[in-house]
Amino acid sequence: MTTLGEKATRQHTRDVNLRLVLRLIYELGAVSRADLARLTNLTRTTVSDVVGELIERGLVIETGLATGGGIGRTPMLLSVAEWSRPVAAISVNADSVEGALVSLRGNVGRRISRSIQGQTGADALNTLQETLDELIQTANQPLLGIGVTTPGLINASSGMIVRAVGLEWADLPLGQLLHERYGLPVKVVNDSQCLALAEHLFGEWRGVANLVVLKIGKGVGAGIVLNGQLYAGEGFGAGEIGHLAFTANGLLCKCGNRGCLETVLGSDALLHQARTAIAANPNSILAAYASDLSLGRIAEGAAMGDPVAQHVITTAAAATGAAVATIISLLSVRHVLITGRITAFGETFAELVRREVAQRALPALVRDTEIRLAPAPTITPLIGAAAPVLTGELGLIRLHRREEHVDA
Amino acid sequence: MTTLGEKATRQHTRDVNLRLVLRLIYELGAVSRADLARLTNLTRTTVSDVVGELIERGLVIETGLATGGGIGRTPMLLSVAEWSRPVAAISVNADSVEGALVSLRGNVGRRISRSIQGQTGADALNTLQETLDELIQTANQPLLGIGVTTPGLINASSGMIVRAVGLEWADLPLGQLLHERYGLPVKVVNDSQCLALAEHLFGEWRGVANLVVLKIGKGVGAGIVLNGQLYAGEGFGAGEIGHLAFTANGLLCKCGNRGCLETVLGSDALLHQARTAIAANPNSILAAYASDLSLGRIAEGAAMGDPVAQHVITTAAAATGAAVATIISLLSVRHVLITGRITAFGETFAELVRREVAQRALPALVRDTEIRLAPAPTITPLIGAAAPVLTGELGLIRLHRREEHVDA
Known part of the structure; x- marks a missing residue:
């Protein structure tokens, strides 16, 4: 008999393995299933299962056969499909709403921008949603989720903006509104907090x-x-x-x-x-x-x-x-x-x-x-907006961004 | 073959079990080995081993047979031997050095006090050591360790007082000095930090x-x-x-x-x-x-x-x-x-x-x-001084102090 506890434990183990394998593929760039089994001490069967799920979810692709030699079958290399599941990232500042698709590696694609100068309350919210509409239309791939960063006191677990003084938002359930409108996972996090997260994940420090x-x-x-x-x-x-x-x-x-x-x-x-x-x-x-x-x-x-x-x-x-x-x-x-x-x-x-x-x-x-x-000007706010979605949805503790800039 | 990693893992598992069992005995007050096995899901053999070690270390005692009945053998109850391994706790404030033995349950025994009014530097250090000498002489049991709390910037991992402005201590390796003098585990922690820890462990909150x-x-x-x-x-x-x-x-x-x-x-x-x-x-x-x-x-x-x-x-x-x-x-x-x-x-x-x-x-x-x-006056600084030793040496996350005051 399988108890509920055992089931939960097994699901948890599966998640842990999934994240472990995904993180290794990220960090190594290109790696075979055999290497993953060796590096993780997981069985080949478990690695194949987990990789299968990652490929099915579009997060990992087979990128070709390993070169160089050895005896036996040449192994297939796996990589993270960087742009397979972009994040729609929105950064609201005092003057404008900035938007961009951000890759699984934290690279920033095409950017859009709309002014909110003089706007507060419902007007600013409308502009935010219009920017998001436009951004989502440009995506060629299914989105991983929506990440929004704005000034103010925000309950990041519910996506509720408790108080954003400059924008005159109070008790605005932004996360819920956007989730209902777009049917995607949404993270809403305070702007300075996002900047710190982006700095920790991708910055000089x-x-x-x-x-x-x-x-x-x-x-x-x-x-x-x-x-x-x-x-x-x-x-x-x-x-x-x-x-x-x-x-x-x-x-x-x-x-x-x-x-x-x-x-x-x-x-x-x-x-x-x-x-x-x-x-x-x-x-x-x-x-x-x-x-x-x-x-x-x-x-x-x-x-x-x-x-x-x-x-x-x-x-x-x-x-x-x-x-x-x-x-x-x-x-x-x-x-x-x-x-x-x-x-x-x-x-x-x-x-x-x-x-x-x-x-x-x-x-x-x-x-x-x-x-x-910090060196200015910077794309950090957009990476910051995406970071909670990337870490939340993928469970990645640290995302390693490649140095080159990749356009979507 | 046992690898080093496996050995470390086994030792770690043993520590985890030891702390788990000790914590349960603390929390339940009096409990049998059979109850412990049931509550922890550990085997009876493992529980017996762990309890054996705790008894050998003087932390747990057999307090008598359970009353009430049932079929079969009446089980022996286990309790924490509250005063078996007291902590020598020292709290240095601006005017005095306060000392007390503190029990494994965070109860404060006989207190001593020496004035350091007008003292700084080596004089204050001497008074601290004299207080500790006297305190340790009063102990009838082997000590778990020494806990010292003083104002100032303190590297709690090395026991180094980086700077205590009022006492005019700078780069004073107090932890090391006391360890060499008494041959016991020593924790030196900032006074406000200790108060917060004591509050978290034993206070109203x-x-x-x-x-x-x-x-x-x-x-x-x-x-x-x-x-x-x-x-x-x-x-x-x-x-x-x-x-x-x-x-x-x-x-x-x-x-x-x-x-x-x-x-x-x-x-x-x-x-x-x-x-x-x-x-x-x-x-x-x-x-x-x-x-x-x-x-x-x-x-x-x-x-x-x-x-x-x-x-x-x-x-x-x-x-x-x-x-x-x-x-x-x-x-x-x-x-x-x-x-x-x-x-x-x-x-x-x-x-x-x-x-x-x-x-x-x-x-x-x-x-x-x-x-x-906070309600004043208070014995909290002495409990605070002992808390890092109790949590560090016993690995207890939370200590439950009985309400009554027990004298050593």
């Missing part, structure tokens, strides 16, 4: 077990990877420091509180600070760009010695340093990556941040910590 | 998988339990927020930086603030206690409506609220316990802290979070 990605764009947030896993916290809001109060009696924030870090360090706040300073110092080099100001222009101005521009960058570095010092003191991580629009301020800014951190946290903690700026 | 204990005494620090495990971070400094800068251009701290949270919120800082305010307001009720001021006196003064006392408490609540808001925003935990001398400020203070947190973090995160004051 890939494989580093503990890291924090601090995103400073229109919004501010951190994504945290601990012990090789995305840490979202019990309330799924780990890293939601954009709405942590930073200054007493500060500006009113959209979240309802005052002086949130976003009201000081968000890109709109920085531009506002610069415009105010230009108005008071019309001789500033930046005055010429008053109508077309950007963080890049401020960086250029600072490099030319403009005190207004330098002051904006110094102030931003102080606030960034305070945030990084907090992250290091509370989490004791040794890798902090700063990403988002603020990276336009460049290495001068990064150095100011490092100095600020040294004055704001225990020296013994700071001395072992690396603080870097 | 025992079993809660994610919690933070914020200790505010002479020093300030947090201990973090995530997913049921103490989270110390890559640099072992997780929760070291006492030396996180809190005010710009604040007071010089012993750590070398300025405006650290400890210089605002540590008990010495609070007393200093009160004394300064009393000097400026000689009509304050507190003026009568100027030479014998304590946080308890300040609480009494506030309850009697004294504005000086109320101001000190309000200021402390603002800083505490900022720290708690940071913890919630970064970690998204739902249980925060405040402990240490500041609990003398009582429930009025706690309510002010909750209000401050609500204004300083995203409402959607705050609404699900419980913030409590």
Whole structure:
């Protein structure tokens, strides 16, 4: 008699084997069934069964006979069918909805983009769905699933957006809506959290077990990877420091509180600070760009010695340093990556941040910590959006992206 | 032929069984070998072997025959020999070294205490060792090990105190020193981290998988339990927020930086603030206690409506609220316990802290979070000191302490 427990155990063993074999095929690029049996210590029959299922599911293909020789039959090589089951990845930021198909190896195919400038609530949701419609139409293969990343507090297990302040979404069951509309597995995850996951899987620090990605764009947030896993916290809001109060009696924030870090360090706040300073110092080099100001222009101005521009960058570095010092003191991580629009301020800014951190946290903690700026611009948000689908649907702990860029 | 891998696997299986059986005996209080076999699905022979080893190691005793009846032999009941292998637990705080033997069930036996007021460096270390000498002499049974908890940045895997600012210890290999002196297993762990572990194992929130204990005494620090495990971070400094800068251009701290949270919120800082305010307001009720001021006196003064006392408490609540808001925003935990001398400020203070947190973090995160004051005074630091030894040496994930207090 087979008990329910035994059945569950057998199904679990099968899943474990499936993931083990798939991961090996990923990592080795091209491999025979015999090699897989040798490497996994599974029987040939089990390997053949598992490979059969992977081929049936379209995840693995036979790519040809092994060259080179030996006695006996030349074995058939197996590879991951990189584009056989792409992920429809959507990254929502303050200005636009970005979409792309992402391969099983985390490569980004054709990209599309729609503006959501000035849109919030239902309008922004409509644009998201239109972008997804268009993206899904371009797919030539069945999709593995849909991955969406947006700012805000998101219950990643249910796909519910609890609160996205900038987009004015509250208690929006986005995962459920998209699942009903497209009939595919859907993952909705906070943008900073996705960036940290993408960094851990594919970035310069890939494989580093503990890291924090601090995103400073229109919004501010951190994504945290601990012990090789995305840490979202019990309330799924780990890293939601954009709405942590930073200054007493500060500006009113959209979240309802005052002086949130976003009201000081968000890109709109920085531009506002610069415009105010230009108005008071019309001789500033930046005055010429008053109508077309950007963080890049401020960086250029600072490099030319403009005190207004330098002051904006110094102030931003102080606030960034305070945030990084907090992250290091509370989490004791040794890798902090700063990403988002603020990276336009460049290495001068990064150095100011490092100095600020040294004055704001225990020296013994700071001395072992690396603080870097992410190279911009980047496709990382789209890879980040796909990552939870890839890891969730395939059970892959680490995806190894090939270096070349492959178009769908 | 037995390979090394097989041998390791067999040893691992034996350890797993040992811990499983020991944990069941703990939890059930008194249990027979037959019951253990039934509950674990292990063979009777395996259970007998494992129980034999536990008895030989003095961890388990046969406590008598089961009463009540049935057919056949009456089974022998097994119990944990609670005081058979006590832990020598030492808790170092700013004023004293506290010591006690702690039972396998986390009960605290006879306590001893030595003052280290005014002592730092080698003097404080000497007092620690004298306390330990005296404690170990009182033990009638072989010890399971030594557990030490002190403030500071501690590498818990090597027992190295990297930096304990108040005690002026730096790169002190305390674990190694004590191991060489006493020939016992030694665990040295940060005090706030131990408090969080003790809270998770034995406290009111025992079993809660994610919690933070914020200790505010002479020093300030947090201990973090995530997913049921103490989270110390890559640099072992997780929760070291006492030396996180809190005010710009604040007071010089012993750590070398300025405006650290400890210089605002540590008990010495609070007393200093009160004394300064009393000097400026000689009509304050507190003026009568100027030479014998304590946080308890300040609480009494506030309850009697004294504005000086109320101001000190309000200021402390603002800083505490900022720290708690940071913890919630970064970690998204739902249980925060405040402990240490500041609990003398009582429930009025706690309510002010909750209000401050609500204004300083995203409402959607705050609404699900419980913030409590720990009941003081407490033996928790000593249980905390013993906890890493108990979990490390016995592999117990959760220790169930009986409610009664047992003396050694």
